[in-house]
Amino acid sequence: MTMKKATRDGFGEVVAQLGLENDKIYLIDADIGKSCKTDAFKAQCADRHINVGIAEQNAAGVAAGLATCDKIPFVVTYAAFGSMRMCEQIRQMICYPNLNVKIACSHGGVTPANDGATHQCIEDYGIMCTLPNMTVVMPADYYAAKALVKASAEKYGPVYLRFTRDAVPCIYNEETEFVIGKAIELANGEDVAIIANGDTVCIALEAAKMLEQQGIHATVLDMHTVKPLDVDAVKTCIERCGKIITVEDHNIINGLGYAVSAVVAQEGKGIVRILGIQDQFGMSAPYERLLAMNGITKENIVETAMELCK
Amino acid sequence: MAALYFDHMNIDPANPKWEKRDRLILSKGHVCPIQYAALGILGYFEEEHLHTLRKEGSILQGHPDMKKCPGIEISTGSLGQGLSVGVGMALAAKHDGTGSRVYVIVGDGELDEGQIWEALMTAGKYKLDNLIVILDNNGLQVDGTQEEIMPHGDITAKMQAFGFDVVDIDGHNMEEIVEALDQFDARKDGRVKFLHAHTVKGKGVSFMENVVIWHGQAPNDAQYTQAMAELEAAK
Structure with missing residues (x-):
């Protein structure tokens, strides 16, 4: 376990x-x-x-x-x-x-x-x-x-x-190397890229597993540094998959999704779906419920990926 | 500022980052032209720079920038923040045993800011007797008098209630300033030092004294000539 x-x-x-x-x-x-x-x-x-x-x-x-x-x-x-x-x-x-x-x-x-x-x-x-x-x-x-x-x-x-x-x-161990500004690639599938950070990385990994069962191979990036963004890693996702889903426990405005979208827009190719807090305040409730209210679930990642890969 | 830069502080203009130097923070950063003049005379930079004040590319920004101007210890301009930085510097000086003293000049208007009071409490808690707070109390803020905008009550009594070593002086009397600073040095008793300098805005220039608009306005040529004549006559 x-x-x-x-x-x-x-x-x-x-x-x-x-x-x-x-x-x-x-x-x-x-x-x-x-x-x-x-x-x-x-x-x-x-x-x-x-x-x-x-x-x-x-x-x-x-x-x-x-x-x-x-x-x-x-x-x-x-x-x-x-x-x-x-x-x-x-x-x-x-x-x-x-x-x-x-x-x-x-x-x-x-x-x-x-x-x-x-x-x-x-x-x-x-x-x-x-x-x-x-x-x-x-x-x-x-x-x-x-x-x-x-x-x-x-x-x-x-x-x-x-x-x-x-x-x-825990998805890493004592030996894992981290460099500020360098994303970590946790999976390298070619159909869709899921870029997440923080607590949503493990949700992204679970979604990738579920997608695998549907025959959809996902790239999963841990974008632990939001600034400076690892632009090269995003470009790799654009080249490899073209379709990107960002996942974060942060307002969809001005978060990871926006940062990734800026790269996609400048490259002039690729498509992004942004999953995150829907520009609304939270409330007292269980953590998982708060995420679910905003669509930050493995099920929604899967659904979004299926829609993109149709 | 003249007393500190030209008499009291241990500083080395040739080595502005000397570890054991005393530090001056101008928390009321908007009066930096006076500080720039002092730094220029002391040789922190060539005096020609004084003519570039607020101009593009100048080391003398509208408010002091520590990255551009030698001798500036922290960039200031946003009021109420310099004292907290002084607390950090005084803590470091104590830990490192450098013997450095930290002087922070705050304006009376700045006392409206809550952060000042947070910093005062922290200074007292850590018994920073190497921190000397100098209050330039001229009774005027941008929108009017201090009494109109935000009355502060009896500041001397309030500072004494914090447990500080408070000295009230006429902020225009050089002998009183120097004597108070010397006295502070003699008392290493764990108490934060607080110099309450009662001042008059525009002192020595008849048409400027206690007139609020001179907070942020430059004189025209005729006004400049008159002001300088009055100041020279008073020498």
């Missing part, structure tokens, strides 16, 4: 490890550290753990100040606050001067399902992608989270990392 673990757990483990290895690593909490899994860092690197309380805007500024002194701060909160409450601070104090600050957010997408719309976050990476100098990353499993957090610490410049609340099936 596949092991299930949350991406936020991967973040918590690896940021603590990075903290032990490198005394430039700082972590700034905003009173939701327990939920964002920063306990290990706090215990092991207490003098470099700063909790500013429920004051995200200040957290971003403090991080900027530390970064000007050659530190590598991780600001940790939920996606809703990290991308929106802090948005202007990130723009002015982090992206504009291109400082080495990592914004590490848990509870991306509709994963804080029972919390309702206020804590769900369907807008974040669209917003973050529009900021110059920003890199935007969403790992698909626990191992991806560990590797991509490490990679983001090694990469100079602002990075927005999006984790989620729930345990998701």
Whole structure:
């Protein structure tokens, strides 16, 4: 049976490890550290753990100040606050001067399902992608989270990392190599390409299996970096399959689907179907139900693929 | 700013990134022409650059840009944000034992911003006695007086309630400024330093003093001549 673990757990483990290895690593909490899994860092690197309380805007500024002194701060909160409450601070104090600050957010997408719309976050990476100098990353499993957090610490410049609340099936292992900006090809069928990220990658893989039984061979890409987008990987999908389905737990507006569509439009060939949150706020409900309300299911991916491959 | 740049701060214009330097953050970034003048005189860049202010390709942007202009510690302009950055710098200086002091100049209008108060609380929590907040309190905001737009009450009392080391001065009296800064250095007691400088906007120019429109307006040639004559006469 596949092991299930949350991406936020991967973040918590690896940021603590990075903290032990490198005394430039700082972590700034905003009173939701327990939920964002920063306990290990706090215990092991207490003098470099700063909790500013429920004051995200200040957290971003403090991080900027530390970064000007050659530190590598991780600001940790939920996606809703990290991308929106802090948005202007990130723009002015982090992206504009291109400082080495990592914004590490848990509870991306509709994963804080029972919390309702206020804590769900369907807008974040669209917003973050529009900021110059920003890199935007969403790992698909626990191992991806560990590797991509490490990679983001090694990469100079602002990075927005999006984790989620729930345990998701592990599709990678400790040895899998991740490069920021390089998609991972999980299947290479020639009929239709499914490009997903985060928690929807495993849904895409399940859909690909179901399609296989129908005689439809799918390419599956984990587009863990939304910005800079792996344009070459998208072009490969256009050449190989021509038909692309994008899947994401994010508003269909300004998300992965839009980014992929921009490549398709510029290439002047190929067709895209965008599956994601249907430009509507969520509500308190089970996570799977929220996804289903927006058509983010393996069944809908299959149906969409069948329609495209008719 | 003159007291800090020309007397008080440990800085090296030839080595603007010197690790142990003191840092000045102009959180009210819109008054950067004064800072540019000081940096130019100190030799952070050739003084000819001063004539390129706000022009295309200039290192002297309308609001200070740390990537373009040597000596600028953080890009500012969006009000209310510089103090948080100062907190981060003061924390780093403490951890690294550099002995650096961090001076943050905030305007009274900026105190409207909630983030300032978040930063003040954080500075107090971490006992940043290497952080010196300088409030330029001229009582005027863009749309009118501070009393009309957003009254702040007794700022000195509020800062004392935060547990800060607060000194009130006449912001135009150089002796008072220098003495207060020296006194702060003598008190390494875990308290954040807060210099409450009472100032008059447009001080020394009769037609500018306490007139709101001079917040963001440049004088014409005749006004410039008159203003400079008045300032020279007062020397």
